Amino acid sequence: MENPDYSEINKTSWNNRVQAHLDSNFYDNASFLEGRCSLNEIELRLLGDIKGKSILHLQCHFGQDTISLARLGADCLGVDFSNEAIDAAKEIADTTNSKAKFLCCDVYKLSELVNEKFDIVFTSYGVLGWLPNMKQWANVVSDFLKPEGQLILVEFHPFLWMFDDHFKTIKYNYFNTGPIVETETGTYADKDAPITEKYVMWNHSIGEVMTSLLSSGLSMDSFKEFDYSPYNCFNETVCAGKDRYRIKHWDNKIPMVYALSAHKNEKNQL
Numbered sequence: 001m002e003n004p005d006y007s008e009i010n011k012t013s014w015n016n017r018v019q020a021h022l023d024s025n026f027y028d029n030a031s032f033l034e035g036r037c038s039l040n041e042i043e044l045r046l047l048g049d050i051k052g053k054s055i056l057h058l059q060c061h062f063g064q065d066t067i068s069l070a071r072l073g074a075d076c077l078g079v080d081f082s083n084e085a086i087d088a089a090k091e092i093a094d095t096t097n098s099k100a101k102f103l104c105c106d107v108y109k110l111s112e113l114v115n116e117k118f119d120i121v122f123t124s125y126g127v128l129g130w131l132p133n134m135k136q137w138a139n140v141v142s143d144f145l146k147p148e149g150q151l152i153l154v155e156f157h158p159f160l161w162m163f164d165d166h167f168k169t170i171k172y173n174y175f176n177t178g179p180i181v182e183t184e185t186g187t188y189a190d191k192d193a194p195i196t197e198k199y200v201m202w203n204h205s206i207g208e209v210m211t212s213l214l215s216s217g218l219s220m221d222s223f224k225e226f227d228y229s230p231y232n233c234f235n236e237t238v239c240a241g242k243d244r245y246r247i248k249h250w251d252n253k254i255p256m257v258y259a260l261s262a263h264k265n266e267k268n269q270l
Contacts, residue, residue, distance in 0.1 A: 026189035038064035063089030138212035
């Protein structure tokens with residue numbers, strides 16, 4: 001499959017997941033509407049005090065994290081290519097009287113619709129694998145940051161994506177060797193959901209991600225790996241504490257999440 005074919009396949013896939021996700025215990029939208037913050041400790045520590053800051057949230061799904069950022073005092077724009085997700089995000093924002101704004105757009109085409117620069121670009125958990133080209137993504141991040149603006153990225157560790165669904169055998173290459181085309185029944189938020197969707201993804205090593213950011217004019221401020229996932233979204237997991245899940249036969253022996261912050265070098269703005 002050539003890369004130009006992936007967008008419509010994945011857009012359809014995500015559109016068809018939205019209602020199942022809204023109805024799921026995983027996202028617990030009922031408690032979110034009542035004021036629950038959907039952000040995790042990992043990203044909250046990196047974000048720090050965001051009151052009064054402008055934030056571009058890339059690949060925001062139906063906007064819980066975007067609205068949570070706005071509840072913390074930020075001026076937020078959430079972007080996603082799924083029109084169903086953005087429609088839901090706008091509805092949730094209206095229901096909760098949130099000032100968060102939302103835009104349906106492919107990440108790679110965002111400059112066609114948005115001219116603003118932001119203090120922070122934020123993106124998290126299961127986002128990069130849907131994009132074929134990390135260098136192009138990093139250029140988008142850099143283009144939308146103010147001088148000295150920050151990227152906050154929290155992502156599932158690429159080590160996990162090497163394995164089969166039950167983490168028994170190595171099935172995929174750690175490095176990006178091209179598109180991975182598969183069909184899934186159910187979804188991570190509800191494994192029994194009556195949906196079957198085709199999708200296209202790519203594996204991106206940490207080296208690929210970091211090199212792309214560095215070559216786009218960003219400097220790393222922090223990088224950390226975590227031996228747990230804050231989400232119970234994988235098979236073969238056990239609870240290892242509040243909002244901490246691990247693969248049961250690996251315990252704390254493997255990385256499951258990584259987080260980094262980087263800033264845009266002012267000298268590169270000349």
